[in-house]
Amino acid sequence: MTHIAHWIGGAERAGTSGRVGPVFNPATGEQTAEVDLASTAEVAEAVAVAKAAAKGWRSASLSKRSAVLFKFRELLAERTGELAAIITAEHGKVLADAAGEVARGLENVEFATGIPHLMKGSFSEQAATGVDVYSIRQPLGVVAGITPFNFPAMVPLWMCATAIAAGNAFVLKPSEKDPSAALWLARLWAEAGLPEGVFNVVNGDKEAVDALLVHPDVAAVSFVGSTPIAKYIYETGTSHGKRVQALGGAKNHMIVLPDAELDAAADAAISAGYGAAGERCMAISVVVAVGDIADPLVEAIAARLPKLKIGNGADAGTDMGPLISAQHRDKVAGYIAAGEKEGATIVADGRATDSLPKDGFFLGTTLLDNVTPSMTVYTDEIFGPVLSVVRVETYAEAVELVNNNEYGNGTAIFTRDGGAARQFQFDVNAGMVGVNVPIPVPVAYYSFGGWKASLFGDSHMYGPDGIQFFTRGKVVTSRWPDPGTSAIDLGFPQTR
Numbered sequence: 001m002t003h004i005a006h007w008i009g010g011a012e013r014a015g016t017s018g019r020v021g022p023v024f025n026p027a028t029g030e031q032t033a034e035v036d037l038a039s040t041a042e043v044a045e046a047v048a049v050a051k052a053a054a055k056g057w058r059s060a061s062l063s064k065r066s067a068v069l070f071k072f073r074e075l076l077a078e079r080t081g082e083l084a085a086i087i088t089a090e091h092g093k094v095l096a097d098a099a100g101e102v103a104r105g106l107e108n109v110e111f112a113t114g115i116p117h118l119m120k121g122s123f124s125e126q127a128a129t130g131v132d133v134y135s136i137r138q139p140l141g142v143v144a145g146i147t148p149f150n151f152p153a154m155v156p157l158w159m160c161a162t163a164i165a166a167g168n169a170f171v172l173k174p175s176e177k178d179p180s181a182a183l184w185l186a187r188l189w190a191e192a193g194l195p196e197g198v199f200n201v202v203n204g205d206k207e208a209v210d211a212l213l214v215h216p217d218v219a220a221v222s223f224v225g226s227t228p229i230a231k232y233i234y235e236t237g238t239s240h241g242k243r244v245q246a247l248g249g250a251k252n253h254m255i256v257l258p259d260a261e262l263d264a265a266a267d268a269a270i271s272a273g274y275g276a277a278g279e280r281c282m283a284i285s286v287v288v289a290v291g292d293i294a295d296p297l298v299e300a301i302a303a304r305l306p307k308l309k310i311g312n313g314a315d316a317g318t319d320m321g322p323l324i325s326a327q328h329r330d331k332v333a334g335y336i337a338a339g340e341k342e343g344a345t346i347v348a349d350g351r352a353t354d355s356l357p358k359d360g361f362f363l364g365t366t367l368l369d370n371v372t373p374s375m376t377v378y379t380d381e382i383f384g385p386v387l388s389v390v391r392v393e394t395y396a397e398a399v400e401l402v403n404n405n406e407y408g409n410g411t412a413i414f415t416r417d418g419g420a421a422r423q424f425q426f427d428v429n430a431g432m433v434g435v436n437v438p439i440p441v442p443v444a445y446y447s448f449g450g451w452k453a454s455l456f457g458d459s460h461m462y463g464p465d466g467i468q469f470f471t472r473g474k475v476v477t478s479r480w481p482d483p484g485t486s487a488i489d490l491g492f493p494q495t496r
Helices: 039-061 061-078 078-092 095-112 154-165 179-193 208-215 225-237 263-280 289-307 326-342 395-404 418-427 465-471
Strands: 002-004 006-008 011-013 020-025 032-036 123-128 130-139 142-146 169-173 198-199 219-224 243-249 252-256 284-290 345-348 366-369 387-393 410-414 431-434 473-479
Touching: 002 208, 002 219, 002 252, 006 039, 006 179, 006 431, 020 061, 020 078, 039 130, 039 169, 039 198, 039 208, 061 078, 061 095, 061 154, 061 179, 078 179, 095 130, 095 154, 130 345, 142 154, 142 208, 154 169, 154 219, 154 465, 169 208, 208 219, 208 225, 208 418, 219 225, 252 263, 252 395, 263 387, 263 410, 284 289, 289 345, 289 366, 289 387, 326 345, 326 366, 326 387, 387 395, 395 418, 410 418, 418 431, 465 473
Parallel strands: 002 032, 142 169, 142 219, 169 198, 219 243, 252 284, 252 410, 284 387, 366 387, 410 431
Antiparallel strands: 006 011, 006 198, 020 032, 123 130, 130 473, 345 366
C-alpha cells in the first residue's frame, strides 16, 4: 500500500502526528494508500519554511518568475495524461474528464505567465508641482489554499499559479480523499525550477485547516467547498486578520424556454447533470422547463440515460464513474428516497443496481420530475448524479425561481431568442451565466465566483480578481526638489 507524505521545503516529508487517513480507488472500493494527517506543529513548520522562502521569491524579477511559470506550463502540458490517470484512480471521474480538468487548470497557468504585465501599476507625473504619484502591487507573503476532492488538480492550479506568479509562497491543504495530485504538482514545480519552500503541501483534516486559519504568518486563505464550511473558513480566517475568499455550494438551474432546440437542451442536461457523477459545483442539478416543452424534454433526457456506460473511469468508453466514497454514495441515495417520499416522480432511479458494477462506490443516473421548491432534493446541494425537473409556465416564474434560491453560483438559459437571453443575463442573480452553455465556467482571463451563499468574501477566484486577491496595492508619492530649494512647510499638501 502506498504511503502519501507531505511536501515541505522542496522534498517529501513523512508525517510525525501519528495520524493517517485512508485513500480509496472509488471504482473498486479498495484502499490503495494511506495519507499522513498533519498536526498543528507540522502546519507551523510548513508555514515557517514558506515564510523564509517568500523573502527570496518576492525579490525574484518578474521575468524570472515568468520563466518558471512557462517551464511549469510546458511540463504540465506534456504530462497531462499522467496527471489525469492519478486523478481518475483516486477520484473516479473518467479519464477524458480528468484530462479536461488538467486542461482548465493549465489555462490558469498560462494566464499567470503574463505576470510582468499583470503586475503593472500606474504613474501620474506632476500630480503637484515637482511631485509624482505612482501605484504598485506587492505580494502578501505566505498564502494558503484549501481545496476540495472533486477537482484535485484544477482548483489548486486556480490558486497557486496566480499566487506564486505574484511573488507569494504557497501552502496547499488538499482533500485527504485524493491527495496524490497535489504531491505530483509539487514535484513538477520543483522540476520547473521553483525555489524550495515556495510551494508546500500539508495533507490533513480539520486540524490542519484550523492551524492555517489561525496562524499569524498566513496572510490570506483561498477555499472551495460546501457553503457551511466556506462560511466557517471565512468567519474564522477574517477574525484572525486574514484576507479570505471562500467559494461555497451551489444549486445551478438550467432554464429551457419553449423555443429551445430540444436535442441540444437534452444533451446539455445530460452532460452537465451527470458528468463527473454530478460532483461539480457547476453541475446542473435543476432543469426548469418552461411551458409545453416540459413533456418532450423529460422524454428526451430519459431516452438518453440507458445509453450512458457507468463503470471504471480508467476503462475506455466509460461515460460516468463512481462517487468519491461509500458514505457519499449512500447520502445521495438517501436524497432520492426523500424525493420519492415527498412526491417527486422518479423517471429513472439510480439506486437500481442491476446494471452497475458490483464493486466500488457506484450509483446510477436519477431523473426526478415534478419537483417543487419545497422538496429536499431541490433545497439541498446533493452533489451526485441526480437531475431534478421543475415545471413552470412562464419565463418570469423561471427567473423568480432562480433568484429566490439561496445559492447564486451559476445558471444557464437555452433559447433561440436573443432578446430573451439578453434579458436573462440582466435579470438573474448569479455570478456566472450561460446562454446555450450549460456549465459557464469562465476562461482564465476572467474570474470564477458566485453570488449569495455561493461566495463569502468580495473577491472571485483566478484571473484579474486572483491578482488583486494575492497582492496588495501601495501608492508612492515622490518629490525630488532641485538642490538648494528645500524648505519647511507645515501646511497641508496641495495638488496645485
